[in-house]
Amino acid sequence: MQMLGQHDAVPANADQLLRLVQKDGMFWVDKAAPNNSSKKLWLVVRDLATCGQRLSEGDIIKLGRFKFRVRQMVATDSPGTQAELKLDETGTQVSADLNKLSEFSSTMCRICLLEGSTEDDLLISPCMCKGSIEYVHLGCLRHWIKGRLNLSESSTSFFYRPLSCELCKAVYPAYLNITNTAGQIERMPIMEVPRTKPPFIALENMVRDAQQHSSRGLHVISLADNKLLKLGRGHESDVRIADVSISRCHATIRFHRGQFVLEDHNSKFGTLIAMKKPRALEPSSAISIQVGRTVLSLSLQPHPDAGSSELAPRLSQMVGGSSQDERALRLSLLTRSSSHGGDANDEVGRRISDGSDWQTAPSIPPHGNPSDANRDATL
Numbered sequence: 001m002q003m004l005g006q007h008d009a010v011p012a013n014a015d016q017l018l019r020l021v022q023k024d025g026m027f028w029v030d031k032a033a034p035n036n037s038s039k040k041l042w043l044v045v046r047d048l049a050t051c052g053q054r055l056s057e058g059d060i061i062k063l064g065r066f067k068f069r070v071r072q073m074v075a076t077d078s079p080g081t082q083a084e085l086k087l088d089e090t091g092t093q094v095s096a097d098l099n100k101l102s103e104f105s106s107t108m109c110r111i112c113l114l115e116g117s118t119e120d121d122l123l124i125s126p127c128m129c130k131g132s133i134e135y136v137h138l139g140c141l142r143h144w145i146k147g148r149l150n151l152s153e154s155s156t157s158f159f160y161r162p163l164s165c166e167l168c169k170a171v172y173p174a175y176l177n178i179t180n181t182a183g184q185i186e187r188m189p190i191m192e193v194p195r196t197k198p199p200f201i202a203l204e205n206m207v208r209d210a211q212q213h214s215s216r217g218l219h220v221i222s223l224a225d226n227k228l229l230k231l232g233r234g235h236e237s238d239v240r241i242a243d244v245s246i247s248r249c250h251a252t253i254r255f256h257r258g259q260f261v262l263e264d265h266n267s268k269f270g271t272l273i274a275m276k277k278p279r280a281l282e283p284s285s286a287i288s289i290q291v292g293r294t295v296l297s298l299s300l301q302p303h304p305d306a307g308s309s310e311l312a313p314r315l316s317q318m319v320g321g322s323s324q325d326e327r328a329l330r331l332s333l334l335t336r337s338s339s340h341g342g343d344a345n346d347e348v349g350r351r352i353s354d355g356s357d358w359q360t361a362p363s364i365p366p367h368g369n370p371s372d373a374n375r376d377a378t379l
Contacts, residue, residue: 083202
C-alpha cells in the first residue's frame with residue numbers, strides 16, 4: 001500500500017482505495033473519486049467504539065453476500081400509520097376512474113366471473129392480459145394475493161414480495177391510482193397489508209436468490225415490547241437467510257431511545273453499512289473501512305513533536321527507505337523488547353539496527369537454546 005499526495009501521479013495499474021481530506025482542523029474519510037465509478041466504502045460495525053450504528057432511511061446494510069436497504073422506520077404510533085410498500089416498481093401502472101363505472105356494466109371479472117364495477121369493488125386491469133381475462137375485481141385480486149403471501153390480520157410482522165400474473169408473467173404493481181368524482185387522484189395499495197405496531201422497520205431484500213427470494217421483497221418487522229430483531233441463518237431469526245456467508249445469529253437491530261441501532265454479533269464475515277457521506281476521524285476511537293477486499297483501520301495519532309514515543313519519529317524517518325531498512329528496524333525493536341535479554345541478543349540487535357541484512361546476521365542462541373534464536377529470526 002502507498003499513500004499519495006493530492007497532486008501526485010497515481011502509479012500504473014494501481015487500485016485507488018479512499019481519500020483522506022483535511023478540512024476545518026479534522027481528517028475526513030471519503031471515496032477515492034467523487035464520481036459514481038469509485039468503489040463504495042463500507043463501515044465495519046463491530047469495530048466501532050459504540051459497537052453499534054444508528055440507522056436512517058436509505059442506509060444499505062451488507063451481511064455476507066446479502067444486502068438490505070432500510071426503506072422505512074416508524075418510531076411512534078400515529079393515526080393511519082402503516083407500512084408502505086416502497087419498492088422500485090417496474091410493472092404496469094394501474095389506474096381506475098370512478099366517473100366511468102357505467103362503462104364496465106357488462107365487463108366480467110376473470111376470477112369470480114361476475115360483471116360490473118362499483119366504488120367498493122372496482123374492476124381494474126393489473127397486468128398485460130387482454131380480451132376476456134383483462135379485468136379483475138380489486139377485492140378478488142386482494143384475496144388471491146393474501147393467499148399467495150400467506151398473510152393474516154393478526155400478524156405483526158410480514159414479508160411482502162411483488163407477485164406476477166400467472167398468465168402474462170407481468171409484475172403486479174403495489175399501488176392503484178384512483179380518480180375520484182372530483183377529478184382528484186388518490187393512491188391506494190392494491191394489497192391490504194396487516195397493521196404493524198410501532199416501532200417497526202422495513203428492510204428491502206436487494207439480492208435475488210433463486211431458491212428463497214426470486215425477486216426483491218420487503219421485510220416489515222415490529223420491535224414493539226422491546227423486541228430484538230435477529231438477522232441470520234438460524235431458525236430463530238426474524239429475517240432468515242439460508243446462505244453459508246451468513247452466521248446463525250449474524251446481527252441484530254434494536255430500538256433504543258428513539259433510534260434504531262444495528263449491532264454485529266461476532267459474525268464470521270462481519271456486518272457492514274455503506275457510507276453515504278464523508279466520515280470524520282475522532283481522536284477517541286478508531287474506525288475500520290472496507291473497500292472491496294481490503295479493510296483499513298484508521299485512527300488519529302499524536303504528532304511526533306507533541307511528546308509521543310520514540311517509535312513515531314523513527315518510523316517517519318523510514319518513509320522512502322528500502323525494504324531492508326524497514327525489516328531491520330522492526331526486527332531490532334522486536335529483539336530489544338524481548339524478554340530473554342543478554343549480551344548475545346544485544347549484539348544481534350546492534351548488528352541489525354546498523355543496517356545489516358537480517359538473513360546474514362549471526363544466530364547467537366540465547367542461553368544456549370538455538371530454537372529461541374530461530375524463533376526470533378522468524379518473527
